[in-house]
Amino acid sequence: MNEHTAHQKIALVTGANKGIGRATAEQLAELGMTVLIAARNPRLGEEAAAALRAAGRDAHAVTLDVTDPATIRAAADRVEERYDHLDVLVNNAGISGSGQVSPEKAYDQLPSSVDLDMVRAVFEANVFGVIAVTNAMLPLLRRSPAPRIVNVGSHAGSLAITSSPDARFSTLPQSAAYAPSKSALNALTVQYANELSKDGFLVNAAAPGFCATDINDHSGDRTAAQGATVVVRLATLGADGPTAGFFSEDGPMPW
Structure with a gap:
């Protein structure tokens, strides 16, 4: 193990070429970490890293x-070969499912009429993908003196919030795909x-809030950088920090 590997904190962020993932990577890098920009598209990932x-x-x-x-395994192998360990894993990559249906039904995830193939695709990315990546990276995380895992969730994953008639999120279209996938991610966390x-x-879930990103056609009222704040805080918790929690920037979130 070389000196760089022995003393440098290494963080891997999935879906880090844009949006909240990129903002998270930027903020972790500003703290002095070596940040691995994990992205499906090699060109977009390299552009973000180069910036x-x-x-x-x-x-x-x-x-x-x-x-x-195959790409998950290759990524884990690359981290092991180059750094020998991983300190932070941010499972940020995810999809809304809206792109899986026709434009006129872009947000039709009503339980009574939802396309099951779309639901499967959302769970594949937002739940099963998190399991696959986490398990591949666990051997590397175990070599860290302070391993941290942050799963990027959503207010929409809170059953308490989405079932409340007074909640802001109860006015959003009902979702049989995205919202349940984020509830499952909370349980998995x-x-x-x-x-x-x-x-x-320390393993926690983060709710960044309604941020302006590609997933909502940039209609959110918060910036990606604002949304990343809670993710970074959970990624850099001290030894006495919480685990098995669900947090927004304002503190603990209801399940």
Whole structure:
């Protein structure tokens, strides 16, 4: 293990070429971490990494599609060969499902009429992809003195919020794909946190808020940088920090 590997914190962020993932990568890099920009598209990943390097940060692109086991394995192998360990994993990559249906039904995820293939695609990316990436990176995270995993969730994944008639999110179109996938991600976060707590892991879910990103045609009222704040905080928790939690920038979120 060389000196760089021994002392440098390494963070991998999935879906980091744009939006909240990119903002998270930028903020972690500003804190001095080596950031691995994981993206499906190699060109877009390299462009994002190059922009960070131009700003004086240590960033490198890694090709990784959370629905493609071969790219996940290759990414894990690359991290092991180059760095020998991983300190932070941010599972940010995800899809809304709106792109899986015709434009006139772009937001039709009504349970009574939803396209099951679209639901499967959303869960494949937002839930099964998180399991696949996390499990591939666990051996590397176990070599960190303070491993942190952050799963990027959503207010829409809160059953308490979405079932409240007074909640802002209850006015959004009903969703049989995206919202349930984020609820499942919350449950998954707790299960990983419980299993890994004895090994010093802190595993939490973050709710960035309604940020202006491609996933909502940039209609959000928060910037990606604002949304990344809570993700970065959870990625850099001290040893006495929480685990098995769900947090927004304002604090704990209801399940």
